[in-house]
Amino acid sequence: MARELLKGNVAIAEAAIRAGLTSYFGYPITPQTELLEYLSARMPEEGRAFVQAESELGAINMVYGAACTGARVMTSSSSPGISLMLEGLSYIAGTEVPMVLVDVMRGGPGLGNIAPAQSDYNQIVHGGGHGDYHVIALAPANVQEAIDMTVLAFDLAEKYRSIAVVLIDGSLGQMMEPAELPPFKPLATQFPEWAVRGAEGGRERRFLSSIYLSPPEEEKANLRMLRRWKDVEANEIRYxxxxxxxxxxxxxxxxxxxxxxxxxxxxxxxxxxxxxxxxxxxxxxxxxxxxxxxxxxxxxxxxxxxxxxxxxxxxxxxxxxxxxxxxxxxxxxxxxxxxxxxxxxxxxxxxxxxxxxxxxxxxxxxxxxxx
Missing domain, CATH: 3.40.50.920 (Rossmann fold)
Structure with missing residues (x-):
């Protein structure tokens, strides 16, 4: 395929569609808004779900619900918006369902400004939400890498039942560079055994939650997630x-x-x-x-x-x-x-x-x- 001149935010959005994104929920915030704006047109064209939520809180909880069905689901935001999503991200991590998050970082703390920064490293890499959990975080340095890592993020999220983050700053989101988009992946027609998709064929009821009122059960869940994370550490480090x-x-x-x-x-x-x-x-x-x-x-x-x-x-x-x-x-x-x-x-x-x-x-x- 030929290379095209693409803006970073737009390139990530189109790469997500071609990677099989079926459901997007988000809320506009600079310098990420072009990503959401692009998907607002492209997702309906492809017959897929796009919702601009009433807030970042609404968006991440919609993501949570869709992720529980095994759908390829994504949201995107920028630094203050990511802060608002942290509780929902912790719930998603605790429920062990996959999703992709795109974080287009800006200056902070507080509302800061809309200029590029790398201020979200700690809240992404070291788990800004409550509890013991880890996310896979990929940090591209150019538009082509942003495309490739968006596709990779979906695969890693599903492989490890994890949150996968594409972590960029506002300059990369806004810049334009020649890059090559990937081919379209076919949409999934089969879903994992854990997914909640209705009582098909009279099968046993499935239930997903992040709450374990019994401390021994919570410990067991934490250790299960940690063992999965050790597999990520052993197999997925890139530099x-x-x-x-x-x-x-x-x-x-x-x-x-x-x-x-x-x-x-x-x-x-x-x-x-x-x-x-x-x-x-x-x-x-x-x-x-x-x-x-x-x-x-x-x-x-x-x-x-x-x-x-x-x-x-x-x-x-x-x-x-x-x-x-x-x-x-x-x-x-x-x-x-x-x-x-x-x-x-x-x-x-x-x-x-x-x-x-x-x-x-x-x-x-x-x-x-x-x-």
Whole structure:
């Protein structure tokens, strides 16, 4: 198939349709609204269900009901809207039914602004809702990856009876790039044994819930979900490496931060600096072992994010003080520039910071002086 010039939000929406999406429920919020707007026309064209709910709370509970039937179901939102959905997401996780969530992040906290940010990392990766649960979170860095990971998200959600999240920021949702859309998948005609689809053929009644009033039963359910998550960790970790064969220093960032950082790494390579880039694709499960092994080999790491250092904590956990870790972040909806990251690479190489202290504190001191 030929490549087309596609906006990120629109590309994700069309990819979801071609992946077999049958039911979408959502509520408009910038910078995600084009996704919902596109589906409002395309889903009826395909004879599929589209509902603009009265709120994010309404949307996620509609998703919950549809997910219990085994349908391929999705919603999308942006940071404050995701916060409103967290209770419903926890119910869906506790009921062990699959769904796909697209989170197009913006500046925060609070209402913040409509500019791109990566402020939702913690609430997605570390489970913003109540209870012990995990979601699969995929972080594309360009429109083609956003398409491919949308299709993958549906497959992973169903395989593991899990929530799968496509986690992007507003810049990727709004940008246009050439990309290739996938072929249409046939819609499902058979549904899993657990799905509630009416008393077909006089079969035994099916019942789905997230409530276990007996503590031993709740514990059993939690352990069942944890065993499934261990399978995800064993089989689904994804990441990309650039210039890592001889790298003595590593820059790392997810999504747009990793994309911008790659330009800085290429510039540093042109100057003869032996630096590489590690870009996690699955930020949940996080590739801890990859970072752990790198920390034993390299002379330093630089974490780049569009927040105040949320993924940074996972990198520090993996590195365990074996190598210096530095941080560079832009917040409030500001996207870092390649030249800024290149300056931080020079700092890492030339100043050779010692292991110890918190990299966020050192970054804050520099940012306060700048502002």
């Amino acid at each position: 990309k490496e650039y210039f890592m064969e001889d790298a003595k220093y590593v820059v790392t960032g997810f999504g747009s931060s990793g994309r911008v950082a790659l330009s800085a790494v290429r510039a540093a390579r042109a100057e003869g600096i032996p630096v590489g880039l590690l870009r996690p694709i699955t930020v949940s499960p996080f590739p801890y072992k990859v970072y752990e092994e790198l920390s034993k080999k390299v002379d330093g790491m630089l974490v780049v994010e569009m927040n105040t250092g949320q993924m940074l904590e996972d990198v520090l956990k993996a590195a365990q003080g074996r190598t210096p870790v530095e941080f560079y972040g832009r917040v409030g909806g500001i996207v870092p520039l390649p030249d800024e990251i290149l300056t931080e690479i020079h700092r890492l190489v030339e100043e050779k910071p010692a292991v110890g202290g918190h990299p966020r504190d050192r970054w804050m001191d520099r940012m306060i002086k700048m502002n």
